[in-house]
Amino acid sequence: MDLKEILQKAHPAKVLAVSKLQPADKIRDLYSKGQRRFGENYVQEALEKQKLLADLPDIEWHLIGHLQKNKARMVVGAFHLIHSVDSLELAQTLNRQCETKGLQQKILIQVNLAQEESKDGFSKEKLLECWKSLTALVHLNIFGFMTMPPLTETGAEVRPYFVELRELRDQLKTMTDLQVHPLTELSMGTSHDYPVAVEEGATIVRLGTILFGERPAKG
Numbered sequence: 001m002d003l004k005e006i007l008q009k010a011h012p013a014k015v016l017a018v019s020k021l022q023p024a025d026k027i028r029d030l031y032s033k034g035q036r037r038f039g040e041n042y043v044q045e046a047l048e049k050q051k052l053l054a055d056l057p058d059i060e061w062h063l064i065g066h067l068q069k070n071k072a073r074m075v076v077g078a079f080h081l082i083h084s085v086d087s088l089e090l091a092q093t094l095n096r097q098c099e100t101k102g103l104q105q106k107i108l109i110q111v112n113l114a115q116e117e118s119k120d121g122f123s124k125e126k127l128l129e130c131w132k133s134l135t136a137l138v139h140l141n142i143f144g145f146m147t148m149p150p151l152t153e154t155g156a157e158v159r160p161y162f163v164e165l166r167e168l169r170d171q172l173k174t175m176t177d178l179q180v181h182p183l184t185e186l187s188m189g190t191s192h193d194y195p196v197a198v199e200e201g202a203t204i205v206r207l208g209t210i211l212f213g214e215r216p217a218k219g
């Protein structure tokens with residue numbers, strides 16, 4: 001499928017091109033076709049690509065992969081949006097690093113709705129329990145939520161997870177200062193299920209394979 005067709009299918013959600021493990025040249029190609037938002041999983045790799053592509057002024061970098069606390073210092077201020085804030089401890093660490101650097105960071109909270117052991121993210125219960133503490137971190141602005149449903153399931157079966165994330169967002173909106181934490185974004189849907197995610201209110205879809213083809217193996 002070409003970019004235009006994908007953008008149409010994703011409308012009104014924004015398309016985040018997931019470029020992990022893809023060479024910088026492929027990002028440059030897609031940029032030349034008009035794509036501006038790119039999502040990376042690995043901090044080191046992302047920062048290297050940012051350097052290689054520093055001549056593209058309005059490129060927008062997002063971090064979507066699991067983030068270790070000891071890398072917090074490297075990422076604050078380097079990404080437009082961090083989708084993968086998956087624990088209170090990580091959020092607190094990011095907040096401290098922002099304070100040191102004197103900046104604000106836009107984030108999403110990653111939610112693990114299927115409660116899979118293998119996946120990072122807050123369970124719904126944990127998120128409700130931590131919400132006061134999360135929203136009290138003055139250098140972070142929570143723009144919304146991200147989720148990654150179980151991989152084995154087909155489009156029809158993932159719908160309930162997308163619905164649940166939207167409903168959770170709506171619930172949290174009633175107990176949040178939306179001037180500080182807008183909660184406008186729902187980052188959900190990947191190459192194989194993004195049309196379903198869009199139907200259920202996704203505002204950002206994270207598309208890798210469908211845009212770039214198969215990823216090279218992680219070396």
Ligand SMILES: *Cc1c(COP(=O)(O)O)cnc(C)c1O
Binds near residue numbers: 065148192210
């Ligand atoms: C790799 C990745 C994607 C993209 O997956 P595709 O199936 O290639 O579209 C989306 N979200 C996250 C968090 C990822 O790690």
